[in-house]
Amino acid sequence: MSKQVDQALVYQEPKGKKWTGPQIVLTVIVLILSLSCLLPFINVAAVSLSSKSAILRGDVSFWPVELDFTAYKAIFADPSMPHSLFFTISITVAYTAFSMILTVLMAYPLTKKRLRGRNFFSFLALFTMYFSGGTIPIYLNIKELGLLDTPWSLILPGMLSTYNMIILKSFFSALPKELEEAAIIDGANDFQVLLRIYLPLSMASLATLTLFYAVGKWNSFQDALYYINNKAYQPLQLKLYNIIKGSQAVDIAAMEGGSSAVATSVSESIEPATIIFATLPILVVYPFVQRYFVKGVTIGAIKG
Template sequence: MKDKVFKIITISVVVVIAACCLFPFLHVLAVSFSDKTAVIRGEVLLWPQSFKLSAYKAVFNNKGLMDSMWFTLILTVVYTVFSLIMTILCAYPLSYPGLKLKSPILLYILFTMYFSGGMIPGYLNIKSLGLLDTFWVLVFPTMLSTYNMILMKSFFQAMPRELEESAYVDGANDFVVLIRIVLPLSKAMLATIALFYAVSRWNGFMDAILYINDESMYTIQLRLRQMIQASQVSSMMEEIPEMKADLIAETIKAACMAFSMIPVMIVYPWLQKYFVKGVMIGSVKG
C-alpha cells in the first residue's frame, strides 16, 4: 500500500512538473499559428484559433533572422566539436590514478568552477587577445566546462582497466587506446556531454552581447533579444505588405521563439536514447 501511494505521489509530481514545462511552449506555438484577432481577445490558450501562417512567413522572409540562424548553427557545431575534444583531452589523463600532480591539477581546474576574474577583467583579457568581433570569441572562452569534464572523468574512471591493459600488451599507445577502445565505449556519455554543450551554446547570448558588435555575427538568441526589445518587429511586418493586416507583434514574437527552437527539437530525438543512458551512468553500481 505504501509503495502504491509513493508511486502515485511521484507520478503526480512528475506530471505537474512536465505540464509546467510543456504548457508555456504549447501556448507560444498556439499564438504563433493564430489569427491576430483571437490573440488580441485573449482567446488563445493551448490550441491555435483561426490557423494562420503569416507570422512564420514574416520570420522566414527576414534576412537578418535567417542569417543569424545559419551562423548559430555553424557556431554550435564548431563549439560542440572543440568542447568535446577539450573535455576528452582533459578528463582522460585525470582519470588515471597514477598521474603525477593529479590532485593539484584537478584542484586548479575546480577552482575555476567557483571563482572567476569577473566581467570587466574578462572583457579586457579578450580585448588584449584581439578576439573582439571574431568568430572564435564565441568558442574559446567557454570551450571547457569543469562540470562536464568531471562527468567525463568519472565515466572514464569507471571503465575496466583490463581493456586498456590488454591493448597496451598488444603494443598500442595511449592515443590508440583512447581512439580505438575508450571512445567507442563512451558513446552514451559523449552524446550527453555533446547535448549539454550544444544547448548551452545555442541558448547563450551574454558573451555575444559583450564581445560582438558586428551584426553579421549575431547569434539567434541575440537577434531575438534585439528584435523583441527594439522596433524591428514592426519592420518585419512592413516586409510583407499583403499580410500586414494579419500580423501583430505578439504573433511575430511567438513565431520567432518557436523558430529558434526548431534545431534543438530536431536534434534531441536522435540523441535521446544516448542521453538517457548518459544521465543514468553512475546511478546504478554493481
C-alpha cells in the same frame, strides 16, 4: 532470463488495486504539472498563428484563431533570420567539436595515477569551478586577445567545462583495466589506448557530453550580448532577445498612454513566431536525446 528472476524477486502489489483513490489523485496532480510544461508552448504557437485582431481581443488560448501565417512569412522574408540560424548551427558545431577534444585530452591523463603533477593539474581545473576573474576581467581578456566581435568570442572562452571533464574522468576511471593492460603489453602507447580502447568504450558518455555542450551553446546568450555588435554574427538567442526587448519597450510605451493598437500591431505575432522558430530545433531532437541527459546528470553526481 535474468529479467524473469528479477520480477520474481520484486514484491508485487496485489492485482486489480492499481487505480486506488490516492493513486488517481497523485497521477492527476503529476499530469497537471506535466501539462504546465507543455501548454505554454501550445499557447505561444497558437498566438503565432492567429490574426492580430484575435490576439488583441485576448481570444487565443490553445488553438489558432483566424489562422494567419503573416508572422512566419515575415520571418522567412527577412534573410537575417535564416542567416542567423545557419550561423548558430555553425558555431554550435565548431564549439562542440573543440569542447569534446579538449575534454577528452584533459580527462584521460588525469585518470593515470602514475602521471607526475596529477594533483597540480586536477587543482588547476577544479579551482576554476569556485573562483573566476568575473564578468569584466573576462570581457577585457577577450578584448585584449582581439576576439571581440568575431565568431571566436562565442566559441573559445567556454570551450572546456570542468564539470563535464569530471564526468568523463569518472567514467574513464570506471572502465575495466584489463583491456588497457593487454594493449600496453602488446606495445600500445597512450594515444593508441585512448583512441582504440577508451573512446570506443565510452560512446554513450561521449554522446551525453556532446549534447550537454551543444545544447548549452545553442541556448547561450550572455556571451553574444557582451561580445557581439556586428549583426552578421548574432546568434538566434540574441536576435530573439532583441525582438522581445523591442516589443516589450513598445508595450510599456503603450501602457504609459500611447496609441496601443498601432504600437502592438508591429510585433504581436512576430515575437511568438520567432520563439517557435528558435524552439523547434530543440523540440525536434529533444525526445531522442532526453535519456542521455538524464544519464549524464546521474554520472555527474558521483564525483571523481
